[in-house]
Amino acid sequence: MQENIEQSARERVECKSGRRLNIFKLRLCFQKDCFSRWKQETIASHRIPREDDELPESDKRIVDQDVVIPAGFLIDIPNISQHIFPYLLTPERNLCIGNHANDIPEGEHRKRKLLILFIVHSRADNFEHRKVIRETWGTIGNRFTELIFLLGNPGNSTLQKVIATEHSIHADILQEDFAEVYRNITLKNVMGLKWASRECFNAKYIVKSDDDVYINSKLLISSLIRTETPRKNLILCKIHFFKNVPREGKYAIPKSIYSPDFWPSFCFGGCWIMSTDVVAKLYQMSLQTRQIYLDDVYVTGILRTKLSIPIRYLPRAYRLFCHAKGNSTMVRQMWNDFRDERKRQMVQGEEDAHIKLWSYCFT
Known part of the structure; x- marks a missing residue:
């Protein structure tokens, strides 16, 4: 009883x-x-959805009913959004090719079998956020993954020297010479697309994240490494459906720039997963498409729609990532809670090690 x-x-x-x-x-x-x-x-939560996986009928209707994008964004205008900012800092040269393929004789080009490149948007002065990630989820699976942080120019020589010192230790910062302000977040996203497609094309997947997001990197690696996981034409994320275009507040977009009242379906900006071929296509399309400063809408909504790339819904996204809303301490707490919960699970034989995380997730 x-x-x-x-x-x-x-x-x-x-x-x-x-x-x-x-x-x-x-x-x-x-x-x-x-x-x-x-x-x-x-869809089963411990693997990435395959092409033959289907959403329930109620959700499928939502995916199929998308909104119209203004013609001004659909017209290809060569070099309208050239991304020609010089680099201030770049990751180490062999980050993606590496020397991990030790079976290849020395002197020959060693192409690393890289599964995931994590590209993390970070504000220039968020030193603690980057430190937490390097010490927690960013340490998992280093043989199969790499991690870089994307920064703009803080416009402060003293702060830039501290960033340069940080980079000399970790060699994981990608920084271009555009102002580090929120309105340039799309430039930061395009910077990541550009570098990943040119310098890390041998990675199978690119995972974009923010520096206040906890990622269950162990589960993500085990899911993506499965042979049935799509290697091409993949955009996977928590999808925002029929979001109103804001006309007031921090994210306001005037009708003169974007007239419809709804955005196309787009990814929650805190974390999305893409196959590398998609990243290259998105970067090339960005060069001939008018920009808006909301990067998640622009990249995974407008550019994706222009390229006719389907967007796949990630069920039970809280298993893979949690948004700490600017709190790096909470990211570390999520990491510690998950480890503790896994230990308890192993002892008690329980099915789910995510119960403690539910109260923190804001996905």
Whole structure:
């Protein structure tokens, strides 16, 4: 009797968490078997969706119904958005080719078998954020992954010297000579696309993140390394459907720039996963497409739509990443909680090591 009561309580907690995290379904989960049905209707969470995977019919209708993009963004205008900012700092030369393929004789070009390049948007003065990532999720799978941080020019010589010192130690900063201000965030995104497509084309996947995001890199690596995971034409993320174009506040876009009231479907900017071929296509398309300063909308919404690249929904995204909303301490806490939860899971034989993370996730 006591076991049944405890099991029922656990299912109610899972049900409520499932309802909260699966936002766009907006289901009310009151029945005992709600969470079980929800799990059956979503794609298995420990692998990346394949091409033959399908969303539930209700979600498929949402994906298929997209919005019209203004003609001014769909017209190709050569060199309208040239990205010709000089580099101030670049990662070490052999970051992506490396010397990890030790079976290749010395003197010959050693092309590294790189699975993931993590490109992390970081504000110039966010030293602690970068330190936390280097000490937590950025340390996992170094043989198969690399990590770089994208910065603009802070316009402060003293701060720039500190950044240069940081880079001399870690050699993982990519910095161009454009002002480090929020309105230039699209330039930062395009910088990452440019460098990844030119200097790290042997990576199979590019994962874009922000410096206040915790990534379950171990689970991500194990998911992407599977042979059934698509290697081409892949954009995978938590999708924003039918988001209103803001006319007021921090993210305001006037009608004179973008007249429709809704954005095309686009990725949550905190974390998205792309195959490297897509990154190269997006960069080339950015050079002939008018820019807006909202980088997630611009890259994964407008550019993606122009290229007719499908966007794939990442179910139960909280398993792969959590947004700490500017709090680097919380990123470290997520890392510690996950490790502690994994240890408890191994001892008690429980299925899910993410319960503690649910209260932190803002995906």
